Amino acid sequence: xxxxxxxxxxxxxxxxxxxxxxxxxxxxxxxxxxxxxxxxxxxxxxxxxxxxxxxxxxxxxxxxxxxxxxxxxxxxxxxxxxxxxxxxxxxxxxxxxxxxxxxxxxxxxxxxxxxxxxxxxxxxxxxxxxxxxxxxxxxxxxxxxxxxxxxxxxxxxxxxxxxxxxxxxxxxxxxxxxxxxxxxxxxxxxxxxxxxxxxxxxxxxxxxxxxxxxxxxxxxxxxxxxxxxxxxxxxxxxxxxxxxxxxxxxxxxxxxxxxxxxxxxxxxxxxxxxxxxxxxxxxxxxxxxxxxxxxxxxxxxxxxxxxxxxxxxxxxxxxxxxxxxxxxxxxxxxxxxxxxxxxxxxxxxxxxxxxxxxxxxxxxxxxxxxxxxxxxxxxxxxxxxxxxxxxxxxxxxxxxxxxxxxxxxxxxxxxxxxxxxxxxxxxxxxxxxx
Amino acid sequence: xxxxxxxxxxxxxxxxxxxxxxxxxxxxxxxxxxxxxxxxxxxxxxxxxxxxxxxxxxxxxxxxxxxxxxxxxxxxxxxxxxxxxxxxxxxxxxxxxxxxxxxxxxxxxxxxxxxxxxxxxxxxxxxxxxxxxxxxxxxxxxxxxxxxxxxxxxxxxxxxxxxxxxxxxxxxxxxxxxxxxxxxxxxxxxxxxxxxxxxxxxxxxxxxxxxxxxxxxxxxxxxxxxxxxxxxxxxxxxxxxxxxxxxxxxxxxxxxxxxxxxxxxxxxxxxxxxxxxxxxxxxxxxxxxxxxxxxxxxxxxxxxxxxxxxxxxxxxxxxxxxxxxxxxxxxxxxxxxxxxxxxxxxxxxxxxxxxxxxxxxxxxxxxxxxxxxxxxxxxxxxxxxxxxxxxxxxxxxxxxxxxxxxxxxxxxxxxxxxxxxxxxxxxxxxxxxx
Numbered sequence: 018x019x020x021x022x023x024x025x026x027x028x029x030x031x032x033x034x035x036x037x038x039x040x041x042x043x044x045x046x047x048x049x050x051x052x053x054x055x056x057x058x059x060x061x062x063x064x065x066x067x068x069x070x071x072x073x074x075x076x077x078x079x080x081x082x083x084x085x086x087x088x089x090x091x092x093x094x095x096x097x098x099x100x101x102x103x104x105x106x107x108x109x110x111x112x113x114x115x116x117x118x119x120x121x122x123x124x125x126x127x128x129x130x131x132x133x134x135x136x137x138x139x140x141x142x143x144x145x146x147x148x149x150x151x152x153x154x155x156x157x158x159x160x161x162x163x164x165x166x167x168x169x170x171x172x173x174x175x176x177x178x179x180x181x182x183x184x185x186x187x188x189x190x191x192x193x194x195x196x197x198x199x200x201x202x203x204x205x206x207x208x209x210x211x212x213x214x215x216x217x218x219x220x221x222x223x224x225x226x227x228x229x230x231x232x233x234x235x236x237x238x239x240x241x242x243x244x245x246x247x248x249x250x251x252x253x254x255x256x257x258x259x260x261x262x263x264x265x266x267x268x269x270x271x272x273x274x275x276x277x278x279x280x281x282x283x284x285x286x287x288x289x290x291x292x293x294x295x296x297x298x299x300x301x302x303x304x305x306x307x308x309x310x311x312x313x314x315x316x317x318x319x320x321x322x323x324x325x326x327x328x329x330x331x332x333x334x335x336x337x338x339x340x341x342x343x344x345x346x347x348x349x350x351x352x353x354x355x356x357x358x359x360x361x362x363x364x365x366x367x368x369x370x371x372x373x374x375x376x377x378x379x380x381x382x383x384x385x386x387x388x389x390x391x392x393x394x395x396x397x398x399x400x401x402x403x404x405x406x407x408x409x410x411x412x413x414x415x416x417x418x419x420x421x422x423x424x425x426x427x428x429x430x431x432x433x434x435x436x437x438x439x440x441x442x443x444x445x446x447x448x449x450x451x
Numbered sequence: 452x453x454x455x456x457x458x459x460x461x462x463x464x465x466x467x468x469x470x471x472x473x474x475x476x477x478x479x480x481x482x483x484x485x486x487x488x489x490x491x492x493x494x495x496x497x498x499x500x501x502x503x504x505x506x507x508x509x510x511x512x513x514x515x516x517x518x519x520x521x522x523x524x525x526x527x528x529x530x531x532x533x534x535x536x537x538x539x540x541x542x543x544x545x546x547x548x549x550x551x552x553x554x555x556x557x558x559x560x561x562x563x564x565x566x567x568x569x570x571x572x573x574x575x576x577x578x579x580x581x582x583x584x585x586x587x588x589x590x591x592x593x594x595x596x597x598x599x600x601x602x603x604x605x606x607x608x609x610x611x612x613x614x615x616x617x618x619x620x621x622x623x624x625x626x627x628x629x630x631x632x633x634x635x636x637x638x639x640x641x642x643x644x645x646x647x648x649x650x651x652x653x654x655x656x657x658x659x660x661x662x663x664x665x666x667x668x669x670x671x672x673x674x675x676x677x678x679x680x681x682x683x684x685x686x687x688x689x690x691x692x693x694x695x696x697x698x699x700x701x702x703x704x705x706x707x708x709x710x711x712x713x714x715x716x717x718x719x720x721x722x723x724x725x726x727x728x729x730x731x732x733x734x735x736x737x738x739x740x741x742x743x744x745x746x747x748x749x750x751x752x753x754x755x756x757x758x759x760x761x762x763x764x765x766x767x768x769x770x771x772x773x774x775x776x777x778x779x780x781x782x783x784x785x786x787x788x789x790x791x792x793x794x795x796x797x798x799x800x801x802x803x804x805x806x807x808x809x810x811x812x813x814x815x816x817x818x819x820x821x822x823x824x825x826x827x828x829x830x831x832x833x834x835x836x837x838x839x840x841x842x843x844x845x846x847x848x849x850x851x852x853x854x855x856x857x858x859x860x861x862x863x864x865x866x867x868x869x870x871x872x873x874x875x876x877x878x879x880x881x882x883x884x885x
Contacts, residue, residue: 036510070530076470077534078541085540088548089533092526096504099523100511106519107512114522119598140598164553164574 022188023055023145027155027178031195032252033097034064042252043104045193046150050110055145057185059155059178060101062093067171083128087157087168091117094154094174102152112150115140117166120151122158122177124167131158131167133176133239136184145185153181175236183243189262190240190247192232197251198259199224199231201437202288206425209438213286215260218244220286220380223414227378228291237261284383284390285435290428291376292421294324295349296407298341299356301366308363309340315359321348325376325409325418337366341407343418346372374406375424378416379431391415397434403427456622457489457579461589461612465629466686467531468498476686477538479627480584484544489579491619493589493612494535496527501605517562521591521602525551528588528608536586546584549574551600554585556592556611558601565592565601566669567610570618579619587615609670617677623696624674624681626666631685632693633658633665635871636722640859643872647720649694652678654720654814657848661812662725671695718817718824719869724862725810726855728758729783730840732775733790735800742797743774749793755782759810759843759852771800775841777852780806808840809858812850813865825849831868837861 074081098114105112121137155174182190218241250258384390407418532548539546555571589608616624636644652675684692818824841852
C-alpha cells in the first residue's frame with residue numbers, strides 16, 4: 018500500500034555550503050518527491066554567508082540598526098532558497114522558492130529575535146496542490162504590525178521547519194545536519210558516545226537547554242507543544258538518525274504502551290555540557306524581603322535569560338547573604354552594568370564575575386523512577402576529582418557547574434557511570450552539528 | 452528663501468562597491484537631507500554582486516528558471532539598501548530600506564525583464580512624512596498577478612529611480628555614476644570630447660538607443676514621458692554633471708523660449724557608437740507581397756528587438772531580393788535558429804551572419820533646422836576612409852553601420868566635423884558609466 022505523506026525537510030548551512038552541496042541536497046529532495054510525497058524544504062543560508070554579511074554590516078557601522086540588519090541577513094536564505102529551486106529544476110522537477118514573508122511566517126516585531134505568532138501558508142499549500150516542491154527561506158518572517166522583515170535568531174531555521182510542519186499538518190519534520198543524530202554525549206569529548214535512536218521531547222528539551230547544540234531550543238519547544246515528530250539526520254549519509262517524538266511502542270504491531278516508555282528504558286539518555294555560561298555572584302546582599310526580587314527584576318529588565326540561581330544561607334552575624342546565578346557569557350557585560358547601577362540602592366557589597374565555568378548535565382526520563390541518580394552522578398564526579406560549584410535539578414535532569422577545565426573529565430565520568438559507553442568508538446565529526 | 456524639494460537619488464554599483472564607498476554615499480545622502488529636502492535613494496547591488504550571483508546560478512544549472520533567478524539576483528540590491536541605511540544611521544540620521552515590493556513597484560510578470568505597470572508608494576510617503584530617508588532596492592518589483600519577485604533587466608535601477616521620482620512628484624532625479632555626465636562622444640575614443648551641460652529627452656533617448664551607455668534606454672523613455680528632470684552626476688566629485696530635461700531659458704529671469712532651444716544650439720549634440728550589434732542578411736527572398744512580413748514575424752516571435760532594416764531593390768531577372776537587419780549580438784543565435792526553421796517555407800537562398808560591425812550615430816535636435824547634416828556626416832566619413840554599410844535616420848539622428856575596425860575613426864571624424872572638439876583634453880575614465 019502506498020502511503021503519501023507530507024514532509025518538511027530542513028537543511029542547514031553546512032549542507033548547502035557551495036553549488037555542489039546544493040546539487041546534492043536537490044537530489045535528496047527530488048528522491049523524496051519521487052516517492053510521491055508532498056515536500057516542503059526549509060533552507061539556511063549557504064555556509065558562512067550570515068557571518069560574512071554580519072562582518073560587512075560591522076564594517077559600515079559598529080551598531081547596525083536591528084531592522085536593517087534583518088533586511089541584510091535575510092538575503093542569505095533568499096539566495097540559497099532560489100539556488101536550491103534552480104538545482105531541483107535542473108533535475109527535471111518543479112520547485113518554487115518563497116521568502117519567509119511569502120510563506121506566511123508572521124512574527125513579532127523584535128528584530129533579530131522575533132517569535133512566530135502565526136503562519137498563513139496559503140502560498141505553500143497552493144504550490145503543493147500544483148504538485149510543486151516548495152522551498153522556504155528559513156530563519157525569517159514578517160512583522161505583523163510593521164510588515165517589516167524579521168529574523169528569528171541564529172539557528173532558527175530549525176524552528177521555521179517545525180512550525181511549518183505543524184501548520185501544514187505534516188506527518189514529520191526531518192532536520193538534516195552534518196552529524197547523523199543526537200548522541201549520548203559530544204563524541205569529540207566522549208569517543209564511545211552512542212547515537213540515540215529515539216528520544217522524548219522532554220529529554221531533548223533538557224539536552225538542548227543544557228548545551229547540546231544539535232537542535233535549537235525553541236525548535237524543540239515548538240515540536241513538543243505541537244507534537245511534531247522530528248528526525249535529526251545527516252545530509253551526508255543515509256543513516257537513520259535520531260527520532261524526537263512521543264515514545265513509540267516497541268513492537269510495531271502492538272498497541273501503544275500506556276506508560277509511554279520502551280521496556281529497556283535507560284536511566285539516563287545523555288550527558289550534555291555547556292561552556293557558554295558565566296557566573297555572577299552578588300556579595301553581601303541585605304537579607305531583607307524583596308531584595309533578591311529587586312536584583313532579578315533589574316536583570317530581567319535587560320531581557321537576559323538567567324539560568325541557575327543559588328542563594329547562600331544568610332550569615333547570622335551580618336544578616337547579609339550572597340546570591341549567585343549563571344547566564345550566557347554574551348550577556349555578561351549587560352548584566353554587570355545593570356547590577357552596578359543598582360549597588361547603592363540595594364546596598365550589596367560587590368559583584369563578582371567568573372566566566373571560567375562549565376555546566377554538565379545528565380538527562381533522562383528514567384530518573385523519575387530510579388532513586389539514587391544524584392548520588393551516582395556526584396560519586397562519579399568525586400571519583401574523577403571534579404569539584405561541584407552549583408547544582409540545579411528538574412524532574413528529568415541534574416546539572417552542575419564545574420571549573421571549565423573539569424568539563425571533559427566530568428562528562429566522560431558521568432557517561433561511563435550511567436552505562437552509556439558503546440563497545441565501539443563513535444565517529445568523530447569535525448562539524449558542530451549546526 | 453528656503454526651498455524644500457523632493458529628490459530621488461540613484462547610486463550605481465560602482466558607487467557602492469565596498470563598505471568605504473557605501474559610507475561615502477551615505478555622507479552625500481545625509482548632506483542632501485540636511486539641506487531640509489525629502490530624500491529617496493535608489494540603490495544598485497554592490498560592485499560585481501549581480502555577476503557573482505549569476506555565476507553561482509550557472510554553477511547550479513546551465514538554465515536557471517527565470518522566476519528563481521529573479522529571487523536570487525534581487526538579494527543584491529536588498530543587501531546594499533540595508534547597508535546604506537546602516538551607514539546613514541551611523542551618521543546620526545534615520546533611514547529605512549525597502550525592497551522593490553515593499554516600495555510598491557508593481558510590474559508585469561516577465562521575469563528578468565519585467566516592466567513597471569504601477570507604483571503604490573504608500574510605505575515611502577509614510578516614511579518621508581516621518582522625516583526618514585528612504586532607501587529603495589533598485590532593479591526589482593513584484594508581479595501584479597503572481598506576487599512573485601521580478602527584475603526589470605540589467606541597469607534598470609535608473610528606471611526604478613525615474614519611475615519613483617514621477618510617482619512621488621519629485622522635483623528631480625539625480626543619477627550618480629562613475630563619470631561626471633554625458634559626453635559629446637566616448638572620451639576613451641575621442642579625448643577632446645566635452646561634457647554636455649544640458650540635453651533634451653529626445654536627444655538623450657537617441658543617444659541611449661545608439662549605444663551611449665550612460666543612461667538606460669527605458670529610464671530615458673520614462674523620464675521623457677513623465678517629464679522628470681534627470682541630472683547625471685559623478686558620485687566621486689561635485690561637478691555639475693548633465694541635465695536631461697526640457698530645454699531651459701538661457702536667462703533665469705527670462706520667460707521660456709517658445710522655440711524651446713537655447714540661442715546657440717549646436718547642430719549636433721553628440722556622437723554615439725555601438726559595437727553590440729550584428730547584421731543578418733537573408734539572401735534571395737522571393738519578391739512577393741508578405742514574404743518580408745513572414746520573416747520579421749518569425750523574428751518578432753522570439754522577442755528580439757531588431758534595429759535597422761535594409762531591403763535591396765529586387766533583381767529583375769530573378770524576382771528575388773536580399774534583406775538585411777541588425778540586432779543585438781546576444782540575440783544572434785536565437786534569430787538564426789528561427790530563420791533557418793523558416794527557410795524551406797519562405798524559400799530564400801541563405802542566411803548570413805556578420806558580427807564584425809559597429810554603428811555610429813550623430814544626434815541633435817539642431818539637424819531639424821539645418822539641412823545638409825547628412826552630407827556633412829558622410830563627407831567626414833569618406834575623408835576618414837570609412838565605408839558605409841547601412842543607413843537609418845530619424846528626425847534628429849543619422850546612424851550608419853560600418854566595419855567594426857572603422858568605428859573609432861568614424862566617431863572621431865564626425866565629432867571634429869560638427870565642431871564638437873574641446874580645446875582641452877577631457878578626463879578619460881576607466882569606468883563604463885554604468
